[in-house]
Amino acid sequence: MENTIQCLLTRKFWDRDINYLKKNVASDVEFVFPDEYSTEGLIRKLFDNKIKIMLGDVPDEKVLNAAKYLELIQIPWNGVEGLDFHLLEKFDFTVCNSHSNSISVAELAIGLMFSCIKQIPSHDKALRKGNWRRPGAADCEFPDLLYGKTVAIVGFGSVGQTIFKMLSGFNLTFIAVALHNKKFNGVPVFGPDKIHEVCSKADIIFISAPLTKKTYGLVNQNVFKSMKPRAYLINVGRAEIIEEESLYRALKNKVIAGAAIDTWYVQPSRGVSISPVSRFVFNKLDNLVMSPHRGGMIRDELLHLNDVVENLNRFANGDNLINVINIKEGY
Numbered sequence: 001m002e003n004t005i006q007c008l009l010t011r012k013f014w015d016r017d018i019n020y021l022k023k024n025v026a027s028d029v030e031f032v033f034p035d036e037y038s039t040e041g042l043i044r045k046l047f048d049n050k051i052k053i054m055l056g057d058v059p060d061e062k063v064l065n066a067a068k069y070l071e072l073i074q075i076p077w078n079g080v081e082g083l084d085f086h087l088l089e090k091f092d093f094t095v096c097n098s099h100s101n102s103i104s105v106a107e108l109a110i111g112l113m114f115s116c117i118k119q120i121p122s123h124d125k126a127l128r129k130g131n132w133r134r135p136g137a138a139d140c141e142f143p144d145l146l147y148g149k150t151v152a153i154v155g156f157g158s159v160g161q162t163i164f165k166m167l168s169g170f171n172l173t174f175i176a177v178a179l180h181n182k183k184f185n186g187v188p189v190f191g192p193d194k195i196h197e198v199c200s201k202a203d204i205i206f207i208s209a210p211l212t213k214k215t216y217g218l219v220n221q222n223v224f225k226s227m228k229p230r231a232y233l234i235n236v237g238r239a240e241i242i243e244e245e246s247l248y249r250a251l252k253n254k255v256i257a258g259a260a261i262d263t264w265y266v267q268p269s270r271g272v273s274i275s276p277v278s279r280f281v282f283n284k285l286d287n288l289v290m291s292p293h294r295g296g297m298i299r300d301e302l303l304h305l306n307d308v309v310e311n312l313n314r315f316a317n318g319d320n321l322i323n324v325i326n327i328k329e330g331y
Contacts, residue, residue, distance in 0.1 A: 005316055006049050008032045010042060010063075011056035020302050024309045026316040029053070039063055053315060055308065058083055064091060072096065072315055076308045077296065078105075078159075080325055081211035081238060088327050095325045099158040100306035105295035106162035109206055109236040112260035115289045116232045117144040117204070122286060144203075144230065144257070147171055152202035154218070155209025155237055156182075156189050163206055175201060179214060179329075192218055200226040204234065210331040211238035219243065224250040233259040236295050240265070248280040251287055260289035267293065 007029055013021075021031065032049055034041040042063045045051065050069045058064075058073055064087070075097040088095060115121055119141055126133050133140045149172055153160040156178040164174055164187060176189040177198050183189060190198055192214055199205055199219070205227070209215045219233075219242040227233075233256060235242060244265050250256050261282075268275035282288055296304050311321050325331065 004028055004030045005053065006030050006032050006051050007053040007055050007312065008034070008042065008045055008049070008051045009056050010034075010037065010054050010059050012037055013056070017302065017305060020305055021309065021312075025312045029312050029316050031055075042066075053312065055312075058088070058095070061087055067093075072311070072321070074098075074308055074311055075325075076304055077101075079211070079238060080331060081240075083325075083330075085327050085330050094321060095327065096307075096311055096321055096323045097325055098304055098307035099323055100308075100310075101296035101298075101303045102158040102162045104298045104301070104303055105159045105208070105236050106166055108262060108291065108295045109159070109163055109208065109234055110166055112236070112262065112289055112291060113204060113206070113232065113234050114146075116234070116258045116260045117146060119143050121289055144232075146204075149173070149203040150175065150201055152176065152198050152205045153187075154195070154198070154205060154207050154241075155215075156184060156187070157208070157210070159208040159236065160206065163208065177209070179209075179212070179331075195219065195223055196226045199223050199231075200228070202231060203228060204232050207233070207235040207237040207241055209237045209241055211240055212330045215241050217241070217243050219246070221246040221249070224255050227256050229254075229256065231256045234261075235259070236262045239263045244278060244280065248278070248282060248285075251282075251285050254287070258287040258289070260291065262291040262293055262295050264293065 005028055009031060032045055032051065034045045039060055039062050042059055043066045046066045051067060052069050052071045054070060054073045070093045072093060073095045078097055078099055080097050147170065151167065151172050152175050153163055154177040156176040160176065161184060174187045175198050176187050177192060177195055178189050181189055181191050195218055224246055251259055264277040266276050266278055307323055314321055
């Protein structure tokens with residue numbers, strides 16, 4: 001069909017993902033599947049078709065040079081720190097990502113917070129052995145109260161703002177850090193240069209920022225020193241926003257009360273389940289809750305594809321796209 005918009009998949013999707021896309025994307029968008037997901041396989045499809053959209057990973061320069069009709073690369077997830085932004089600056093197509101898993105990531109962040117401050121994992125582990133950890137016992141620990149605390153949210157985009165909305169009924173004081181100063185529903189938002197000041201005031205600190213040149217290693221040894229001794233740190237952003245060794249030392253030496261981490265410094269390759277999480281022995285720390293990057297994974301839900309569907313339909317209708325990545329800023 002002459003008016004068909006061809007969309008080339010640049011990585012293999014699950015069958016349920018493909019079925020969801022075909023069911024919800026406009027009928028004039030045709031999905032094109034390469035024989036193999038490689039540079040050569042993608043280029044063969046580009047020669048045979050007028051591909052206007054790519055969906056999946058951003059391919060290498062050879063593929064992009066061959067994509068003469070390309071107008072949009074749609075990435076079906078949030079994190080874009082692995083993109084070659086210097087390469088993308090050479091082209092004039094649009095690159096978008098997906099923020100539609102923000103609800104599930106925010107829910108996990110809050111669940112991790114409660115796990116920390118109420119010490120749910122450690123009490124569960126002890127009670128399975130018959131240990132009630134009663135007051136007076138050497139290993140007795142009292143949970144902390146959330147009510148009345150100050151919460152800092154580092155990264156006040158779609159996930160950070162969702163965390164705020166979900167927690168807004170808990171009688172909390174909120175402050176935030178973002179790349180650009182702004183206000184959101186009365187929450188004061190400071191730039192990254194104020195990270196020490198913000199963290200020094202907070203009882204609970206959520207990390208939900210994108211990983212960029214400005215946020216890499218943002219939370220370091222000096223920032224940990226500025227935190228309250230009873231502070232808790234929850235990371236559902238990217239691991240490298242927090243300096244790896246500084247995090248380990250802060251927990252091991254009880255500089256802060258505890259942390260919960262969903263994104264790690266080492267992750268297994270796709271399809272592999274066994275891998276260390278770091279060069280440090282985080283697994284031996286008793287004030288840490290560990291989560292295997294589960295923020296966007298929900299049973300029987302495909303939230304990560306909702307923004308993909310939205311943008312493909314917008315493209316087909318000639319409407320403005322959402323979640324357009326600023327190539328120069330890197331997010």
